[in-house]
Amino acid sequence: MGERDADGVVALRLALFGGSFDPPHLGHLAFARFVQQALGPDQLVWLPAGRQWQKPDQVMAAGSHRAAMVARLIASEPQFRLDERELQRRGPSFTADTLREFSGENPGAELMFLIGQDQYARLPTWYQVETVVSLATLVVVPRGGEAVVTPPGLPPHRLRVLALPELPISSTAVRDAVAQGQDISPMVGAEVASYIASHRLYEKK
Numbered sequence: 202m203g204e205r206d207a208d209g210v211v212a213l214r215l216a217l218f219g220g221s222f223d224p225p226h227l228g229h230l231a232f233a234r235f236v237q238q239a240l241g242p243d244q245l246v247w248l249p250a251g252r253q254w255q256k257p258d259q260v261m262a263a264g265s266h267r268a269a270m271v272a273r274l275i276a277s278e279p280q281f282r283l284d285e286r287e288l289q290r291r292g293p294s295f296t297a298d299t300l301r302e303f304s305g306e307n308p309g310a311e312l313m314f315l316i317g318q319d320q321y322a323r324l325p326t327w328y329q330v331e332t333v334v335s336l337a338t339l340v341v342v343p344r345g346g347e348a349v350v351t352p353p354g355l356p357p358h359r360l361r362v363l364a365l366p367e368l369p370i371s372s373t374a375v376r377d378a379v380a381q382g383q384d385i386s387p388m389v390g391a392e393v394a395s396y397i398a399s400h401r402l403y404e405k406k
């Protein structure tokens with residue numbers, strides 16, 4: 202549980218995990234489990250992005266499919282929950298908007314936002330980055346062989362770096378493997394693999 206404030210009220214600690222999740226994979230799950238163990242948030246909320254405005258050329262699986270796959274990936278994890286608000290919002294999915302909503306809905310809560318080094322490196326380009334870093338502690342892990350390094354131009358921020366052992370899995374690699382007819386269960390687990398097969402996602406057209 203969180204810290205008690207001066208009135209003895211325990212603050213809720215929420216870890217927010219945003220992603221395209223196209224599809225979600227075991228690298229995402231390892232990251233979330235590591236955060237749960239290391240930081241013990243009261244809840245860890247998975248937030249599939251509606252329209253990731255920085256990936257304008259990527260044709261993604263429908264939000265309903267990506268949400269359904271996240272639901273399958275986290276089905277046996279009681280501290281994890283799926284939140285579809287970014288899929289329901291019109292326009293681009295800005296993390297600043299999402300953090301403002303969580304902060305308004307959970308007064309006094311401690312918010313953490315989970316990202317890999319690839320997104321941390323891009324954070325200065327995010328919409329209203331000052332709001333993002335003022336509302337959430339960034340929880341960052343190495344990614345793709347890159348250690349966690351603060352990018353130039355990022356405003357002062359609260360940072361937790363976690364030494365997650367790297368799992369070299371990406372959604373891109375999963376999509377490529379499906380297109381080549383390979384077994385993707387080792388990358389996404391049996392539940393997500395069977396969802397992808399039964400909905401014929403990511404197959405070569």
Ligand SMILES: Nc1ncnc2c1ncn2[C@@H]1O[C@H](COP(=O)(O)OP(=O)(O)OP(=O)(O)O)[C@@H](O)[C@H]1O
Pocket residue numbers: 219220221222223227228229232315316317318319320342343344368369370371372373374
């Ligand atoms: N294997 C992994 N280890 C640690 N963090 C990861 C891993 N894969 C993704 N992440 C992080 O999870 C978040 C969401 O990632 P995303 O859904 O874009 O998956 P991705 O594998 O990076 O996708 P793509 O290959 O399509 O770019 C990002 O912050 C990303 O850095």
Ligand SMILES: O=C(O)c1ccc[n+]([C@@H]2O[C@H](COP(=O)([O-])O)[C@@H](O)[C@H]2O)c1
Pocket residue numbers: 218219220221222248250253255256294295296297320326327328329
């Ligand atoms: O708010 C922004 O400007 C912004 C720009 C790029 C990425 N994000 C968020 O960062 C999270 C990870 O993005 P991605 O592309 O690595 O899946 C996801 O929740 C995105 O909505 C947010």
